[in-house]
Amino acid sequence: MLRQSLIIVSLLSSLMLPPFARAEEAGQPLSTAIRVRWFAKATVGPGSLSAGLVSAGWGTARNRPREYGPHWEGFGKRYGTWLSTNAASNALEAGLGAAWGEDPRYVHSVDNRFWNRIGHAGRLTFMAYRANGTMAPAYARYSGMAGSNFLSNTWRVPSENTVGSALTRTALGFAGKFAANVFEEFFKRSKKPQESAPHP
Secondary structure, three states, rough: OHHHHHHHHHHHHHHHOOOOOOOOOOOOOOOHHHHHHHHHHHHHHHHHHHHHHHHHHEEEEHOOOHHHHOHHHHHHHHHHHHHHHHHHHHHHHHHHHHHHEOOOOOOOOOOOOOHHHHHHHHHHHHEEEOOOOOOOOOHHHHHHHHHHHHHHHHHOOHHHHHHHHHHHHHHHHHHHHHHHHHHHHHHHHOOOOOHHHOOO
């Protein structure tokens, strides 16, 4: 039941996440300024902060974890935990991505067929464009999502700071990323996809 609830919250929250900055041309190297803007928007942008409110609100309504309690103080603790974990994840992805040449932004598909667009959103959940225009595993994202969830075990309450809990949160993070990509692909799509994303 807890896992099902976490999945629902993750998927609902992902719909509120801000769209990643569109790549003007997939494969172009990102400047430090663009990467910093991506980090800021993904961490403290209105959509990201709203997603944290949804997550903390859901946890407070269900009193999970119980150590925080079903009150405003508990809500604040849940929100703080969510924000700090999200910030750590984005910082790791932005920093390692800069070193490894990964573009964290979502790039729209040039294919208008429904299932191909779903597949594209799925690929960019686990893959990222490189500076040379090729797509490769998003190692910085893997490190960010897994690393932040295991790191956050150091400040989480006992019922949430287990290896199993960190693995569950990491899996939910990728589920949320996929849902956010689908939302970005279908609802934030550029009117001229060929210009915004020349690579399939």
